[in-house]
Amino acid sequence: MIEVQEVGRTFTISRRTGLLRRERRVVHAVQNLSFTVRAGEFVGYLGPNGAGKSTTIKMLTGILAPSSGRIQVAGLDPARRRTALARRIGVVFGQRTTLWWDLPLRDSFELIRHLYKVDRVAFKRRLDELTELLGLGEFLRTPVRQLSLGQRMRGDITAALLHDPRVLVLDEPTIGLDVVSKAAMRGFLRSLNAERGTTVLLTTHDMGDIERLCHRVMLIDHGRLAFEGGIDDLRATAPEESSIEDVVARLYARGAQAPDQ
Ligand SMILES: Nc1ncnc2c1ncn2[C@@H]1O[C@H](COP(=O)(O)OP(=O)(O)OP(=O)(O)O)[C@@H](O)[C@H]1O
Incomplete structure (x- = not known):
């Protein structure tokens, strides 16, 4: 479903170092990255700040x-077929909304229906289902700017x-959510994957998300894949640690000692 083959991405940053002088520096945000996510998998994508996840x-x-390098998602090259891909994948950035700030939630959804050219009957059925599962009924007429973070998410x-x-x-997707909202969100995502078979790739700094949801974990550090395996394999990298958080902290610390690019 997702195929990443020897992918690299660099950024060139230009910085003023004097009145007429500029210094150019190349940042290797992602280097020689290869991985596959199969249909129906729920995979966690971890890494310290600045590792290359975003x-x-x-x-x-x-x-x-x-x-x-080369990327295929749902059979398409994302950079070349972005519009076609948008019809096959869903994306949520927890730190910012894709909804229209001043519009009631319902109107944002209606606009999305037009953008994605979703059939009216299928849209109504899906919206009713999601409204019920996510308990959104009482907020459909509320402008997005008046929603709490959990409601907006x-x-x-x-x-x-x-x-x-x-x-x-x-x-x-669970950043800033309280424990109850977090549990509800995780329950929803788990059943979406288990019952509907939706393939999920999840980036998070919350190890609870990883432990409770993911079949497999990939850890990126300094733009390179530093670990890949199941939760038990992850634990086995530091069996002396009792929590996943400490196990992952160990892996991050190991990466921090490695020579930088
Ligand atoms: N547009 C950009 N221009 C220059 N450098 C960038 C740009 N975007 C990202 N980078 C650099 O690439 C590296 C990887 O950044 P990225 O945002 O992918 O990390 P991340 O793993 O998502 O971090 P975080 O957990 O903090 O969100 C960092 O060194 C970052 O400064």
Whole structure:
């Protein structure tokens, strides 16, 4: 469902170092990255701040083109077929909304229906289902700017799923949610994957998300894949640690000692 082959992405940063002098520096955000996510998998994508997670997600969704290598998502090259891909995948960035700030939630969904050209009957059925599952009924007429973070996040997840995508890419979907909202969101995502077979790639700094949801974990550090395996394999990298958080902290610390690019 997702194929990443030897992908690299660099950024060139230009910085003023004097009155007339500029210094150019190349940042290797992602380097020689290869992985596969099969249909129906729920995979966690971990890494410390600045490791290259968002850059990867932007490449998977076609927002950024890779500098090298090859990507296929749902059978398409994301950077070349971004519009076609948008009909096959759903994307949620926890830190920002894709909804229209001043519009009631319902109107944002209606606009999305037009953008994705979703059939009216299928849209109504899917919206009713998602409204029920995510408990959104009482907020449909509320402008997005008046929603709490948890309500808005449920709105964003609904928006990403209205066109019934086979792949869902989530960038920190539980950030800032309270324990009850977090548990509800995780329950929803788990059943979406188990019952509907939606393939999910999840980026998070919350190890609870990883432990409770993911079949497999990939860990990126300094733009390179530093670990890949199941939760038990992850634990086995530091069996002396009792929590996943500490196991992952160990892996991050190991990466920090490695020579930088
Ligand atoms: N547009 C850009 N221009 C220059 N450098 C960038 C750009 N986007 C990302 N980078 C750099 O690429 C590297 C990877 O950044 P990225 O945002 O992918 O990390 P991340 O793993 O998502 O981090 P976080 O967990 O903090 O969100 C960082 O060194 C970052 O500064």
